[in-house]
Amino acid sequence: MTQKPLPKGLHLDTLAVRSAVDKSQYGENSESLYLTSSFTQPDCETAARRFSGLEDGFIYSRFTNPTVASMEMRLAAMEGAEACIGTASGMAAVLLLCMGLLKSGDHVVCSRSVFGSTIKLIASEFGKFGVESTFVSQTDPQEWKDAIRGTTKLLFAETPTNPLTEVCDIKVLAEIAHNAGAYLAVDNCFCTPALQKPIALGADIVVHSGTKYLDGQGRVVAGALCASEAMVREKFIPVMRSAGMTLSAFNAWVVLKGLETLGLRMKAQSEQALALATWLEAHPKVARVYYPGLASHPQHALAMSQQNGLGGAVLSFDVQGKTPEEGRKNAFQLIDHTQLMSVTANLGDVKTIITQPASTSHGRLTEEQRLKAGIQQHLIRVAVGLEHLDDLKADLSLGLDSL
Ligand SMILES: *Cc1c(COP(=O)(O)O)cnc(C)c1O
Numbered sequence: 001m002t003q004k005p006l007p008k009g010l011h012l013d014t015l016a017v018r019s020a021v022d023k024s025q026y027g028e029n030s031e032s033l034y035l036t037s038s039f040t041q042p043d044c045e046t047a048a049r050r051f052s053g054l055e056d057g058f059i060y061s062r063f064t065n066p067t068v069a070s071m072e073m074r075l076a077a078m079e080g081a082e083a084c085i086g087t088a089s090g091m092a093a094v095l096l097l098c099m100g101l102l103k104s105g106d107h108v109v110c111s112r113s114v115f116g117s118t119i120k121l122i123a124s125e126f127g128k129f130g131v132e133s134t135f136v137s138q139t140d141p142q143e144w145k146d147a148i149r150g151t152t153k154l155l156f157a158e159t160p161t162n163p164l165t166e167v168c169d170i171k172v173l174a175e176i177a178h179n180a181g182a183y184l185a186v187d188n189c190f191c192t193p194a195l196q197k198p199i200a201l202g203a204d205i206v207v208h209s210g211t212k213y214l215d216g217q218g219r220v221v222a223g224a225l226c227a228s229e230a231m232v233r234e235k236f237i238p239v240m241r242s243a244g245m246t247l248s249a250f251n252a253w254v255v256l257k258g259l260e261t262l263g264l265r266m267k268a269q270s271e272q273a274l275a276l277a278t279w280l281e282a283h284p285k286v287a288r289v290y291y292p293g294l295a296s297h298p299q300h301a302l303a304m305s306q307q308n309g310l311g312g313a314v315l316s317f318d319v320q321g322k323t324p325e326e327g328r329k330n331a332f333q334l335i336d337h338t339q340l341m342s343v344t345a346n347l348g349d350v351k352t353i354i355t356q357p358a359s360t361s362h363g364r365l366t367e368e369q370r371l372k373a374g375i376q377q378h379l380i381r382v383a384v385g386l387e388h389l390d391d392l393k394a395d396l397s398l399g400l401d402s403l
Contacts, residue, residue, distance in 0.1 A: 003022050010077075012193060012194065012263055015077040015078050016074065016259050016260055016262055016263060017260045019070075019076075019078075020070035020073060020074060021069050021070045031067065031253070031256055031257075033067050033253040034066045036061065036065075038059070039058040041059075061246065062241065063240050063246070065252070067249040067250075067253050067256070068252040071084075071247070071253070071256045071259070072085060074259050075224055075226060075255075078259065079188070079197060079206050079226040080199050080200055082232075083227060083229040083231075083232035084225065084226045085232050085236045085237065086246075086255075087222070087225065087240075087245050087247055088246055088247055089209065090208065090209025090212075090222075090223040091117050091223070092223050093208060093209070094117075095245055096225060096239055096245055097154075097205060097225055097236075098122065098154075099243065100235035100236045100238075100239045101183060101235060102131050104131065105130055105151060106151055106153040107131075107132045107149050107153065108122055108132070108133040108134075108154045108155075109133070109134050109136060109147045109148065109154075110134070110136070111138045111158060111161070111168060112135040112373065113138040113373060114156065114158040114161065114187060115162060115187065115189075116362060118156070118187070132151070138157075138166040138168050139166055139167070139299065141168075141169065141176060154177075154182055154185060155173055155177040155183070155184045157173055157184065157185070157187070158189070158190070159196075159306075160190050160191070160303065161190075162314065162347070163290070163314070163316045163355075163357045163362075163379065164290050164374055164379075165292050165297070165314060165315065165316065166299065167292055167299035167303045167306065167307075169302055169306070171201045173202075175202065183204040184203045184204050185204065185205040185207055186203040186205070187207040187208075188207065189212050190212075190213075191266075191312055192266055193262075194213075194262050194263045194266035194308070195308045196306055196307045199226065201306065205226065207225060208223055209223050210223055210251075210255045211346070212346075212347055213262065213265065213266060213348040214255050214258055214259060214262065215254055215255050215348070216261065216262065216265050216349070217258065218350075219254050220255065222254075224247070267310065269313035269385065272389055272392070273312065273315050273382075273384040274291070274293040276382065276392060276396075277294050279393060280317050281296065285319060285320065285400045285403050286319065286400070287319060287320055287378070288318040290316040291315040293311025294311070313347075313383060314382070315381075315382055315384065316357075316380065316382070317379070317380055318378050318380075319334055319378045319403060320378065320403070321376070321377060321378035324376070324377040327378030327379075328356070328358070328377035328378070330378055331358075331378055331380050333402055333403065334396075334400060334403060335380065337399040338395045338398055338399050340352070340387065340391060340395040341382070341396075342354070343355065345360040347381075347383035348383065350385045351387075352385035352387055352392055353383040354380065355381050355383075356380055356381075357379055358379065362375050
């Protein structure tokens with residue numbers, strides 16, 4: 001069914017519930033879930049035109065599906081990007097990014113503090129195919145500048161980082177990338193477009209794990225890349241068509257519905273996180289709190305200007321621990337005394353999650369790599385959800401009072 005086009009200049013919260021492909025002939029108000037692997041063609045001439053790209057039309061769900069297209073339209077609109085391509089997971093998005101933009105001999109500069117699997121994929125897997133990489137400080141732009149080579153094609157950043165919430169300056173990194181004739185990709189998983197719009201700050205590509213806040217209720221694994229229409233069409237769709245790191249229609253539909261409440265959730269969960277971080281910072285059993293919304297955070301001012309005045313929903317804190325053994329014992333004891341929070345390494349859920357990064361998300365690092373990344377045994381990460389604040393404080397108190 002052809003629709004009235006959306007008015008121009010709509011706000012993120014409106015785009016989040018209204019951007020989608022046209023309704024079917026039945027006029028469904030909630031977007032349809034098209035569970036089909038292929039699409040029938042009206043005749044051979046039309047099929048030939050569609051297969052050769054001369055005419056738009058759905059062909060085969062490895063690279064074209066209306067439910068996935070709705071998710072892509074909606075996320076692109078929210079990020080302020082021209083286009084988006086959905087992927088099977090956040091890591092599949094990083095894979096597609098690297099396959100689409102890099103070849104043997106190219107060089108990548110990446111923050112040392114990005115998601116662990118991103119480091120492994122770029123350094124080890126793409127290293128095998130002759131892609132070179134340098135890992136630099138999250139917060140010192142001079143290190144990024146010094147790492148640039150003639151062959152540098154891509155700068156990759158993530159902000160704020162997991163679990164220490166270090167913030168990098170997207171505008172400054174975009175300038176460094178563009179002066180070198182390279183692209184800047186930003187993993188926007190922690191902030192989402194509700195808080196931070198990397199493209200408006202100069203980034204060329206936004207990387208997403210839809211598994212986290214975009215779905216927001218811990219149901220599916222999904223991912224996406226947002227970029228210019230030309231980059232998506234010329235660099236990413238051909239790789240998707242050959243390699244098939246495809247987002248399933250079902251998972252796309254779940255994320256599509258999740259996006260409708262993204263703005264509300266990010267605001268509510270950020271407010272809860274700030275309240276919890278403030279309370280923890282004043283607690284006698286807590287040694288240090290890491291949260292961009294706190295005035296004590298080293299990049300507080302940058303975070304507030306770059307993130308729409310909100311700190312996001314992830315915070316970390318150190319309990320006491322004079323030795324690594326004592327720190328680990330205290331962290332485990334605190335977590336095991338909570339009764340409400342989920343003990344799992346995921347984040348981006350409405351259920352609050354508590355983890356000890358050193359033994360879970362960062363457990364594959366050596367003790368030396370971990371210390372270099374600042375992740376000590378006494379560090380605890382909380383990804384704050386939507387339970388009542390008093391219940392979250394009471395739950396953490398069970399742990400803190402046990403120490
Ligand atoms: C989880 C995560 C990823 C990977 O996403 P998956 O959907 O799990 O593949 C990438 N970057 C960040 C920042 C993440 O938190």
